[in-house]
Structure formats: C-alpha cells, structure tokens
Amino acid sequence: MTFMSPDIPGHEGFAAPVLPNGEPASSSSAFVKEFVGYQAACSCGWADQRRFPPTREGAKETEYRWWSRHAAPLIAAAPPSELVVKSNLLYERIARLAAERPLAALTLLSQVEGWQRVLLDQAVAGARESGASWAQVGEAMGISKQSAHERFRTRVNM
Numbered sequence: 001m002t003f004m005s006p007d008i009p010g011h012e013g014f015a016a017p018v019l020p021n022g023e024p025a026s027s028s029s030a031f032v033k034e035f036v037g038y039q040a041a042c043s044c045g046w047a048d049q050r051r052f053p054p055t056r057e058g059a060k061e062t063e064y065r066w067w068s069r070h071a072a073p074l075i076a077a078a079p080p081s082e083l084v085v086k087s088n089l090l091y092e093r094i095a096r097l098a099a100e101r102p103l104a105a106l107t108l109l110s111q112v113e114g115w116q117r118v119l120l121d122q123a124v125a126g127a128r129e130s131g132a133s134w135a136q137v138g139e140a141m142g143i144s145k146q147s148a149h150e151r152f153r154t155r156v157n158m
C-alpha cells in the first residue's frame with residue numbers, strides 16, 4: 001500500500017515496517033517477516049519519527065501521518081500543476097520565437113520581465129507578511145537564505 005498525490009510527483013508514501021533493531025525498512029516490502037511497528041515514510045527519504053503498533057490500524061495511522069506531516073505542507077508550497085505546464089509552454093514558445101524572430105521575442109520578454117518583477121516582489125512581501133522566513137523564501141525560489149534576503153530586503157519592507 002502506497003500513498004500518492006498528483007500534485008507532488010516523486011513522493012510516494014508508505015507504511016515502513018520497523019525492524020527489531022529499531023530501523024524502519026526502506027520500503028513497504030512484503031518480505032519483511034518480523035517487525036515491531038510501523039512508521040510513515042516516503043520515497044524521497046522522509047521518515048516520520050512516531051512509531052505505530054504493528055497492526056492494520058497502525059499501518060493506517062501512518063497514511064494520515066504522511067498526509068499531515070509531509071504531503072500537505074509540500075502541496076501547500078507547490079505551484080498548481082496546470083500553471084507549471086503553462087509556464088514551461090511559454091518558455092518553449094518564446095525560445096522558438098527568439099530563434100525565428102529575435103526582435104519580436106525581445107518585445108515580449110521585456111513585457112514578461114516587467115510583470116515578473118512586480119509579481120516577484122508581491123509574492124515575497126506576501127510570504128513575509130504571512131510569517132515565512134528568509135530561508136523559506138529562498139527555498140521556494142531555489143536560492144540561499146542570504147541571497148533572498150540581500151535581493152529583497154530593500155524592495156520588500158519586512
């Protein structure tokens with residue numbers, strides 16, 4: 001039994017049997033014959049700390065833990081998948097335009113740059129107002145906490 005959400009591909013949750021040595025098994029393997037409990041775990045390497053009894057109910061509890069402790073926060077931080085698809089499509093179309101009609105691409109790219117900067121400042125301000133740390137802002141953008149702070153501290157008054 002695995003737990004999945006289409007919004008976070010690459011994350012497959014499972015009830016990891018806890019081996020007698022206290023270590024969780026690396027999969028929900030049916031080959032594990034002797035185990036002392038269940039722990040929620042994910043294919044990305046995440047593992048819950050809490051151990052549940054080695055029963056059907058215990059295994060079921062791990063599903064809730066995977067959702068509440070791991071999947072829900074990731075889904076909340078992930079952009080809607082249809083926007084990711086559109087963003088990738090826009091990138092490909094503009095890349096093609098840049099090859100075929102570079103001046104037209106420049107006009108379009110300066111438009112994108114104009115609204116992208118405004119929206120970026122707006123999103124950073126919103127994240128900070130709702131309590132996000134500079135580390136979380138950096139993580140969302142794929143940059144370091146220091147880079148995020150240096151780049152936005154004067155643009156975003158928080």
Ligand SMILES: [Zn+2]
Pocket residue numbers: 010011012042043044045046070
């Ligand atoms: Zn995961």
